[in-house]
Amino acid sequence: MDTRFQDRDPAAKGRVLKACLLLAILWPTFDVAQFNVALAMTPGNFEVFTNFLSQFFPPSFQPDFLKMVLKATLETLAMATAGIALAMAIAIPLSLIITHSLSISRLGPASGHRAAQLARYLARMAILLMRGIPEIVWALLLVRVFGLGPISGVLAIAVTYGGMLAKVYSEILETENTRAARALLMLGSGRTAAFLYGLLPGASQELASYTVYRWECAVRASVVMGFVGAGGLGQLMDQSMKMLNGGEVSAILMVFLALVFLADSISLVIRRQLA
Amino acid sequence: MAFSLDRVSFSHALEQEGLKNINVRAAPGESIAIIGSSGSGKTTLLHLIATSLRPSSGDLKVMNCDPWRVSKSQLQALRSRIGFVHQSVSIPPRQRVITAVLSGRLGQWSFWKSLLSLIYPVDIKGPQMCLQELELSDRLFDRCEHLSGGQLQRVGVARVLYQKPDLLLADEPVSAMDPVLSDLTIRSLIEQARLTGACVVASLHAVDVALRWFPRIVGLKNGEVFFDLPSAQVSEALLRELYVSELGILPQQLQTLSG
């Protein structure tokens, strides 16, 4: 029969310590974020808030405005498509450089060994930089070079998504079964041929699927980049907000949601077709 | 009156065993064992009394109250007086034993008390004593995922003991235990019931355990009450008829019982 009697919870000390630590970190964090809970809760602010919301209704459906919205929507779609096309143009060669499964040096010593390694290293660094800087930062910088308008957005997408696509393309290619390609290399065919006939066919579906998914993300990103001057729906919304025209803002918002839904659906259909 | 079933039938989902025309009454303080082969309806009967299943027809009363005709809060209060030991214990794996046992009294605690208990257990002695009876008190602060099947079952029993219900229901409470532990567990259940004047109903597949501990035996066969007798009157012949399957095969247990 057990006669040991415990009267205190052994886990309590650790718990209290953790709670104190958490509080000690949270308090200044809320302060730095200037999160004023009181501000959010005072009753007067509720009225201010409802007034704020009422600005957005009813959404504006004037024909002139709608024409601009349509134009901006097409511009956004074009930005995303052109951006992804350029991104692919950048990503394909980059991913080829960093894909191991094609390096002849793995099959045996070769003279170009060092150069290939250097090229691979540089490519990796470039990709990290392209991906690491958010597309909107690129957009902001490019607007300073190329001025306001969708060109900056296209290039921003091209650079950022080029990096993302390159990384994922190479991952897909590296995990693809390399037997066919290696066999071709051993028979003496060149790298390109080994790639086109040995590796690409198997990986093509996954590559295409990911690219379509990225196109869908690019549509969203294009709208967001408009806020820094890269054209499209985003720039239109920014202008309407600066003019404090709530009705226009809500109309654009609805169009945006519909556009995202459309892009989502198209992407889903295409990817299902590919499978 | 602890509970009463009058012409109660139950048939519902495909997996649930059906019951036909059940008539059983129990007074407070009684100890009843339900026996029968698998699929005979033991679990369903217990769940009907526990108010977790609703009868398809007939009158069911638990502690002088028709559970399906009262308000939600009254049903909740009724349920807090019913303790149920489940066949397969479902306790969150990462929960500690002490919290699991304490959760037996949630029905009697306010929300704030239960919240407070998560931060620091409001009662340590109580669960410890319940676990001590089942020789598990050294695992008080361990997480349930570190316990064996039999130990978990005992935690489930300890939870019900801590709840101190007026009606104690147990569905195969000792199925994962060896004979020694199984005796210990049944004894604690019956002791507790005796102390608080509660009515105990346990479904068991070990007939010898049932006959040894419970003064009243209800035998179920194919969803109907086959017999409802004091244990002294339960003859071998009756048991044989209860358990014989369609192919006329007797379970091993009964063969050893008979000699």
Next chain:
Amino acid sequence: MTKAVSRDFCLKCILTFLLILSLVVASFVVVSFNPLALFTLEALGDMALYIARFFPPDLSVEFLLKVSTGLVQTFAISAVATLLAALMSLFLAVPAAGQMGQGVKVLTRFFLNFLRSVPELVWAVLMVLAVGLGPFAGTLALALHTAGVLGRLFGEALENHDPSAHLALRLAGASKAQALLYGTLPILGSRLLSYTLYRWEMNIRMATILGFVGAGGLGQILYYELSLLHEQQASTVIMAMVVLVVGVDMLSNQLRREQMHSMG
């Protein structure tokens, strides 16, 4: 694997390819962008000149101090926003999982979808309008968007988990709230926590750029410096952004690897 064999003789494939190609060309036309124009000597020269203006980055002590404050602020915005969103989602998960009726579920899901679909930056612009410039707007914006994401994830986790522990407690007389605390939360807790941490990681990235529209943190500093044509200061801020994002990436990869080891 008949794909490799019947390569290009599929008419549907060729037509689809041509369609996509024409759409791409059309896109370039709509945007009035000729990519080849980038590669003229003049354009390249301009770009090189512009890039040169970013070097050397301003590493003076006072500016580094300013940037570190911005970094801490960005971090704080992401932390507070994620925490608030997680708390809101705990409450929103109950109706979203259908525990308060089908009608409420549909409404809640619709609301969460709305919160989620509006990009963080758009929320930031709206919040700046509502509460003024500064990190408060950024925190609110990020919290709203993240609540949409986490609310849906929490709701799905709640809906799909094994309810037997919860039901056993209700059978013993516990109220729904008590059963959630003792029967559901211990089971779902670690999964919900991992969703939240993952989202926090993404929010750190987001918080760095919300400042572009005035919502505080590194983004606001970057926008400010660029508008004043202080490219050298801007490059310091960009470096800080990259360090933050890459650092968080590496830290979380390390933590994830350790967690895998400890579980195995």
